[in-house]
Amino acid sequence: MVTSRNVTCVIIGAGHAGLAMSRCLTELSVDHVLLERGEVANSWRTERWDSLRLLTPNWQSRLPGFKYQGENPDGFRDMPEVIKFIDQYANFISAPVETSTRVTSVSSSESGYKIITNQGEWRCKVLVIASGACNIAVVPNIAEAVSYKVNMLTPIQYKNPNQLADGGVMIVGASATGTQLSKEIQLSGRQVTLSVGEHVRVPRVYRGYDIKWWMDSTGILDERYDDVDDINRARRVPSLQLTGSLDRGTLDLNTLTGIGVKLVGRMVGMRDDKALFSGSLKNVCSLADLKMNRLLDNIDEWITNNDHIVGINPRERFLPTLIENSPTLEINLTENNIKTIIWATGFRPDLSWLDVPVLDRKGQILHEGGIVNFPGMYLMGMQFLRRRKSSLIDGAGDDALDLSKHLKAYLDG
Amino acid sequence: MSETTVVNNGVNVEALLGAREALSEAPEAAKFLWRASCEWKNGTHSKTSVEGYFGLGSEQVHKKTFSFDADHPEVFASEDNGATPVEIVLVGLASCLTAGIAAVAQHRDIQLRSCKATIEGGMDIQGILGVDADVRNGFDGINVHYDIDADATPDEIRALVAQSQKRSAVYDIVTNPTNVSVEVN
Known part of the structure; x- marks a missing residue:
């Protein structure tokens, strides 16, 4: 028999957006887990070209409780530095990350959501989608x-x-x-x-x-x-x-x-x-x-x-x-x-595992500033989600702060 | 200036914005079919009329039937009963861009006082005459020149003209390839 694990909140994706949300939920004492298909900062590890450097200066990657401490605030991180930075953040906030856990299906249930992964099943009351805006090249x-x-x-x-x-x-x-x-x-x-x-x-x-x-x-x-x-x-x-x-x-x-x-x-x-x-x-x-x-x-x-x-x-x-x-x-x-x-004609998220009717006729997730049109579902890390900076590492903090408060209020009824 | 003036370019922007909102809810109603019917008169002279079209989910008609004579000038040994078809393309482009400028200006609260366009399309007729296979039939380029007097800075006026090109149907038709199928009964 399949056993499923229970947690109040599942965050899908352990990149900067999911981690920022994790930190905010910890502050609000909401128990949660991050399901990550690969390792922390997976897209940065596997889906970027070799010479890429971040387009924002070092000082600008501010995450809740964490910022650049080095001597070159105006420089631009290369990919190993970005990965290291996000890894350090995951350690700093003691993020509960389940690595090598690929979500294959998310459906709604009476009490919230059922999530099926290659490492078993999870049940949760609320869901945060932070799996990235650029999974698929258009x-x-x-x-x-x-x-x-x-x-x-x-x-x-x-x-x-x-x-x-x-x-x-x-x-x-x-x-x-x-x-x-x-x-x-x-x-x-x-x-x-x-x-x-x-x-x-x-x-x-x-x-x-x-x-x-x-x-x-x-x-x-x-x-x-x-x-x-x-x-x-x-x-x-x-x-x-x-x-x-x-x-x-x-x-x-x-x-x-x-x-x-x-x-x-x-x-x-x-x-x-x-x-x-x-x-x-x-x-x-x-x-x-x-x-x-x-x-x-x-x-x-x-x-x-x-x-x-x-x-x-x-x-x-x-x-x-x-x-x-x-x-x-x-x-x-x-x-x-x-x-x-x-x-180089753009990217879109991969939401093929999402079996909840929240997509519009063009396959885009319907949401109001990250609050998805379905009870207890939230979205992070998309272009202009809540602010012009939402897609930047630097934008994840303010969005996570807002949405975690909404999420907590939802749980508290 | 302390007084507020109401910008009026004669464009009902509220109606356009309302239509945009309504159509994004009901994209099927946004499918239009424009039509014209053309009848040969004599020589290179033809008369084309425009009356009905399909849109908003049903057949529609103009307030009256519009007709357009097309012909070629006397230097082509024709009777010059109307503008040449390529000139009518210029008419379409200039009027589409101009309508767009008025609408965008209205939306941006810019009062137009005058807006005049001159448009030129260059053509090497060795193409249509089959003299040189390397010369294309159509225009080798189109130049549009606008003289606009409006309550706006030169950059705001340039932005109107640029935005109008971005939203223009005829500009798109002229700048990008379109599949054309021609059948005979």
């Missing part, structure tokens, strides 16, 4: 029309340029992932063509301070989900074009064209061996330039109203994105020796 349907001769990869499979064939590489998507891979692969000696749709351009450093410092100080990252005009749109905003490098350099499209990357419009189809691109490249770049300037205007205005900040450089504006007059609308992959396509 690949558009046009990939099906690409010739078998072209090798296709997602960013989850990509580790370093050595795994790529010699020859050209087309990278589809110009957000944080696409722009970082474009730089690394172009510098490896392979000609990169970057397909650019809507994107968010920002300088790494503005007026002497990191852009994330400005976004934090001015309150932009604290903007709440119920204070923005259109939360669905805010949740779909592409990631900022940023890289965490030792030289704190900006990674925008001008940087990439400067090292020889070719820009084309959003990829819209394949016709025989030809990739087709939208003629909207100029407009998406113009939208991004205007949005960046509005952000910088807001920072400038904030500086004017907060004259106590020291060491600020003069106001500056950056060159508009340089686009050739008539960008290429089609590229024959064979004739242009393109051997690899990397689909």
